[in-house]
Each structure stands twice: as C-alpha cells, then as structure tokens.
Amino acid sequence: MYTNMKGSTHVLAPSEIALKAIPDDDRVWVPQAPNVFFRPMFLNTLTGQWCNLLKVTRSGILSRHLHPAPVFGMVLKGKWHYFEHDWVAEEGSFVYEPPGEIHTLNVPEDCDEMITFFNISGCMVYLNEENKQIGYEDVFTKIDMCRAHYEKVGLGADYVDQFIR
Numbered sequence: 537m538y539t540n541m542k543g544s545t546h547v548l549a550p551s552e553i554a555l556k557a558i559p560d561d562d563r564v565w566v567p568q569a570p571n572v573f574f575r576p577m578f579l580n581t582l583t584g585q586w587c588n589l590l591k592v593t594r595s596g597i598l599s600r601h602l603h604p605a606p607v608f609g610m611v612l613k614g615k616w617h618y619f620e621h622d623w624v625a626e627e628g629s630f631v632y633e634p635p636g637e638i639h640t641l642n643v644p645e646d647c648d649e650m651i652t653f654f655n656i657s658g659c660m661v662y663l664n665e666e667n668k669q670i671g672y673e674d675v676f677t678k679i680d681m682c683r684a685h686y687e688k689v690g691l692g693a694d695y696v697d698q699f700i701r
C-alpha cells in the first residue's frame with residue numbers, strides 16, 4: 537500500500553502484467569475529452585511514466601500539447617495526424633515525439649476510429665494558441681481519472697490498481 541501525492545492510497549499488485557490490450561469490456565476505456573478515451577495498461581509511479589492505448593473516434597481532437605520527455609507510439613487501428621505536420625500515422629505506423637514538440641492530434645473525417653499504443657514519460661502539458669499552459673496530465677492524474685471512472689461505471693475504483701507499479 538502506498539499513498540500518492542494527492543493523498544489517495546493504492547494497493548501494489550504483482551509485478552508482471554499480461555493483458556488483452558483491447559478490452560472486451562468497453563467500461564475499461566476512460567473518457568478524457570469528447571471522442572477521446574484511454575485504456576490504461578501500465579501506470580508507473582516510480583519513474584512517472586505510463587503506457588496506454590489512446591482511442592479517438594471520428595473528428596476527435598487531442599488538445600494542443602507538448603511533452604518534456606520523449607513519447608513512443610504504435611498505431612493499432614485507423615489513422616490520425618497532427619495539425620502541425622504533413623505526415624499521417626496509419627495502422628502499423630511507429631511514431632516518435634521528441635521532447636518539446638508541440639502538436640494537436642486529429643482523426644480525419646474518413647476514419648471512424650483510431651487506436652494507438654503510447655509510451656509516455658513525465659507529463660503532457662496542454663497549451664493554448666499562445667503556448668501558455670492551460671492544464672497537464674501525469675501518471676498520478678491518470679490514476680485519479682481511472683479511479684473516478686471505474687467507480688462510476690461499477691468496476692470499482694480499485695480496478696486501476698492492477699495497472700499501477
């Protein structure tokens with residue numbers, strides 16, 4: 537058992553994780569913005585890093601943001617692009633986001649849904665058009681979002697504990 541920075545306690549689960557990445561139960565997907573959901577898989581409180589699937593449905597937008605640390609991704613389904621770049625990440629694409637890179641993720645009109653695996657370190661800093669910070673996410677806010685959602689949908693707040701290390 538340990539207590540995070542915000543005072544919530546967690547039971548440490550066994551060390552290894554092996555799970556079906558795309559869950560059968562849709563309640564496992566945690567809503568984070570309109571048309572944007574994440575599926576936690578590994579929430580690493582020791583180094584402030586997490587692995588999740590990001591699901592964005594048609595025309596969904598992941599708000600303008602940067603990461604102070606590198607991000608690695610692999611597209612499992614669909615396609616997406618950043619408003620700030622010309623390339624399109626499609627099923628099977630590998631993506632690297634360098635530290636400091638500012639981008640806004642969008643799923644185009646001709647794609648119903650994309651699912652991408654992301655390995656993120658540190659945090660996501662959300663920015664407005666003037667590059668002023670308007671919010672952030674880190675492994676602890678992710679855990680808190682999961683706990684609130686899983687409680688609300690009947691899985692129980694402690695459902696997230698299996699992903700926490």
Ligand SMILES: [Fe+2]
Nearest residue numbers: 603607633639
């Ligand atoms: Fe990003």
